[in-house]
Amino acid sequence: MAPEVPLRNSLLLRLLIASFAISLVSIAATAWLTARSTTLALKQERGQILADDATIQNTLEGFAASHPNWDGAERTVRDLARRTGRGIVIATRAREVITASDRSSVDRLPLNASAVIDPLHLSPLPDQGAGLPEDVSRIDPRAVGPYLLPTTERKKLRQLARQEVACIYDTQGLRTHIVEEPSGRPAIRALRPGAVTPEACATKDLFTPTPTEAKALTELTALVRTCAARNRIRVEEPLTIDTQFRLGQAGFEQGASALDDCVEEGRREQLAPHVAPAALLFVTSPAQPATAVFDLSRAGTLRVLGTTSLILTVTITITAVIAIRLIRPLRKLTNAARDTSGRHIQIPITTRDEIGYLAAALNELSERRERTDEQRRVMVSDIAHELRTPLSNIRGWLDAAQDGLADPDSSLVASLQEEAGLLQHIIDDLQVLAAADAGSLRLNFRKLNLRELAEQSLDAHQTAAQAGRVALTGYFTDDLTIEGDPVRLRQVLGNLLSNAIRHTPPNGSVIVSGYRVEGGVELHVADTGSGIQPEDLPRIFDRFWRAEQSRSRNTGGSGLGLSIVRHLVQVHGGEVHVVSSPGTETVFTVRLPT
Numbered sequence: 001m002a003p004e005v006p007l008r009n010s011l012l013l014r015l016l017i018a019s020f021a022i023s024l025v026s027i028a029a030t031a032w033l034t035a036r037s038t039t040l041a042l043k044q045e046r047g048q049i050l051a052d053d054a055t056i057q058n059t060l061e062g063f064a065a066s067h068p069n070w071d072g073a074e075r076t077v078r079d080l081a082r083r084t085g086r087g088i089v090i091a092t093r094a095r096e097v098i099t100a101s102d103r104s105s106v107d108r109l110p111l112n113a114s115a116v117i118d119p120l121h122l123s124p125l126p127d128q129g130a131g132l133p134e135d136v137s138r139i140d141p142r143a144v145g146p147y148l149l150p151t152t153e154r155k156k157l158r159q160l161a162r163q164e165v166a167c168i169y170d171t172q173g174l175r176t177h178i179v180e181e182p183s184g185r186p187a188i189r190a191l192r193p194g195a196v197t198p199e200a201c202a203t204k205d206l207f208t209p210t211p212t213e214a215k216a217l218t219e220l221t222a223l224v225r226t227c228a229a230r231n232r233i234r235v236e237e238p239l240t241i242d243t244q245f246r247l248g249q250a251g252f253e254q255g256a257s258a259l260d261d262c263v264e265e266g267r268r269e270q271l272a273p274h275v276a277p278a279a280l281l282f283v284t285s286p287a288q289p290a291t292a293v294f295d296l297s298r299a300g301t302l303r304v305l306g307t308t309s310l311i312l313t314v315t316i317t318i319t320a321v322i323a324i325r326l327i328r329p330l331r332k333l334t335n336a337a338r339d340t341s342g343r344h345i346q347i348p349i350t351t352r353d354e355i356g357y358l359a360a361a362l363n364e365l366s367e368r369r370e371r372t373d374e375q376r377r378v379m380v381s382d383i384a385h386e387l388r389t390p391l392s393n394i395r396g397w398l399d400a401a402q403d404g405l406a407d408p409d410s411s412l413v414a415s416l417q418e419e420a421g422l423l424q425h426i427i428d429d430l431q432v433l434a435a436a437d438a439g440s441l442r443l444n445f446r447k448l449n450l451r452e453l454a455e456q457s458l459d460a461h462q463t464a465a466q467a468g469r470v471a472l473t474g475y476f477t478d479d480l481t482i483e484g485d486p487v488r489l490r491q492v493l494g495n496l497l498s499n500a501i502r503h504t505p506p507n508g509s510v511i512v513s514g515y516r517v518e519g520g521v522e523l524h525v526a527d528t529g530s531g532i533q534p535e536d537l538p539r540i541f542d543r544f545w546r547a548e549q550s551r552s553r554n555t556g557g558s559g560l561g562l563s564i565v566r567h568l569v570q571v572h573g574g575e576v577h578v579v580s581s582p583g584t585e586t587v588f589t590v591r592l593p594t
Contacts, residue, residue: 015326019319023312052084053283057115057123060090064276065119065143066182073276074099081105087284090117098279105284118278119143120268139267142182145274146216149184153210160206161186167201174198183213216270223266224259233259333359390419432564443485443571450480450489450521450592454514457493461501469506472497476514480521482594488568489592495561496525496588503529503586520574520593531582540578541566565590 063076070090077088077099087105090098091113100106115123119140149157161178165188168174175191186206190197209217227233336347346366347359394416400406458474465472493512500510508528514521532540541562565588569576574592 015319015323016316019315020312023315027308027311049285052086053114056080056084056086056088056283057117057281060117060281061119061122061140062142064117064279065140067276068274070098070276070279077101087282089282089284091280091282093278093280095280105282108284109282110284113280114283115281116278117276117281119275120271121278137264137267139264139271140275143271143275144183145271146219147183147213149210149212153212154180154184154186157184157206157210158186160203161188164188164201164203164206168197171201172198185213220263220266220270223269224262227262227265228259231262233262329356329359333362336362390423393419430560432567443488445483445485447481447483448486448489450482450484450514450523451476451478453486453489454493454512454523457490457497458512460494461497464498465501465510468501468504470501470504471509472501472512473509474512474514477516479516480514482521482592484572484592489572492565492568492590493523493525495565496590499561500525500527500529500586500588503527505529517591520591523590523592524587525590526585526587528585531584531586532578532580533582534580537578537580541576 059076059080060073063073064070067073073090077090078101080086081088081101087101087108089100089105089109091109092098095109097106117123120138120143122138122140158178165176165178168176168188174197176188176197177191178186179189180186188197333347347363349356349359349363397406397412397416401408401412406412454474454476458472462472497510497512504510504527510525510527512523512525514523566576569590569592572592574590576588576590578586578588580586
């Protein structure tokens with residue numbers, strides 16, 4: 001590794017480039033967002049203006065339709081101006097001011113009117129664009145004039161409407177409500193859209209013209225007949241009260257009859273005395289000084305460039321300061337990692353950020369390395385100790401036979417074979433652990449019945465159990481099928497059974513049980529032996545560790561069996577743990593996934 005990091009790989013340079021790119025992107029994004037926000041704001045403002053204009057026009061048309069003149073409109077105009085923030089002026093067709101929201105609006109009267117307020121000739125609302133369709137009456141429905149019902153007639157019609165509502169609900173279960181039209185006549189509407197009210201509940205009295213309406217319709221009939229005679233229109237249908245009521249309420253349909261034009265003309269002539277005269281509506285915006293944020297002139301461009309340069313400079317400066325503060329502890333970490341002394345070096349933790357976490361991780365790594373080295377030294381010492389005893393015995397017997405002090409008979413050969421078998425056992429165990437540590441331990445997975453495998457292991461250890469006067473039994477459920485290596489799993493059970501039998505005193509018992517659990521199977525090997533002290537449980541699976549600190553082989557074993565058990569169970573994707581009550585019971589539990 002080079003003593004210094006090349007400039008092209010420097011974290012400082014990378015941070016500066018990243019900050020520069022981020023600044024450019026942020027500036028571009030800010031510009032786009034500003035333009036987008038401005039566009040949306042203009043659209044929203046335009047929509048609000050159109051909505052305010054429609055509200056103003058509709059409200060004033062309603063006032064004109066319900067009043068014979070413009071007297072008293074000042075309050076309505078001022079209320080609209082206060083709600084919308086617009087200047088409102090109502091003037092005659094000669095541009096003589098009738099009423100205005102304020103004096104400034106009169107002084108700034110536009111050349112063209114915003115709309116014409118005439119309830120007998122409705123103008124399109126500002127958001128409608130084109131005018132009303134030709135087949136729709138242009139008379140404001142709020143202009144009722146002589147059709148306005150007095151209180152007594154309203155009460156009578158409303159009582160009839162309530163009866164019809166109750167009838168509809170009782171017969172059809174349909175919920176309806178009563179809506180009062182501008183003239184005061186009640187109308188029945190269904191609460192559910194599209195629902196049709198039954199005709200069986202309709203009462204003729206509810207739809208029969210009242211005396212007030214009959215009087216107005218009679219007047220309308222005379223006007224319609226006059227128009228028809230003037231235009232030489234033949235009236236084929238007698239203008240009865242019912243016909244008058246239909247024509248007076250429904251307006252007209254395009255092309256239905258030339259009489260409809262006379263009806264519309266007659267209604268206008270009849271309603272004219274009852275509505276305010278046509279007037280011009282002027283709607284102005286409040287005077288506000290225009291303030292430009294920036295423009296694309298030379299001065300504006302320089303202002304934008306100056307602001308952008310300032311942002312870049314500040315960003316790069318802050319990034320450089322942060323990078324220097326980051327690099328200083330990193331250099332300390334690098335120097336500590338380069339230390340060749342091999343001793344554990346404690347790196348000081350000066351920050352609580354990622355650098356501090358890195359320093360803590362390196363300290364932990366150094367400690368683990370030191371513990372690993374210590375374990376390696378202890379393991380070498382343990383291996384030497386384990387191999388020295390059988391080798392010393394073999395060499396001693398061979399030297400004695402060579403010197404004539406011992407006869408090379410069958411008993412000597414059997415003793416040498418026993419010591420050689422112990423050596424072979426230790427070497428085989430070490431090879432299994434080395435392969436497991438290197439990840440090269442080969443397993444032959446196949447479907448097997450763990451109950452059959454456990455029963456075979458029990459049969460194989462019955463002789464050793466009987467020799468030690470230990471009762472060896474097993475209890476298993478039927479379905480213990482898993483995927484695994486039968487050879488390695490027999491090795492796991494063999495090591496656990498050997499330990500259990502070896503540490504169980506005469507007249508004791510070893511019980512092996514197996515059953516299915518959620519997601520796998522569990523095997524339990526329980527013995528009534530000497531047990532394990534609580535402080536020794538964390539080290540029970542360590543290599544070459546025995547509870548007997550004297551390393552006595554009176555109980556046998558090389559100190560590698562439980563370590564091999566743990567590794568073999570782990571490569572099968574399982575886990576093993578132990579619980580023990582000293583002098584009472586010890587239970588090893590192996591859990592294997594299905």
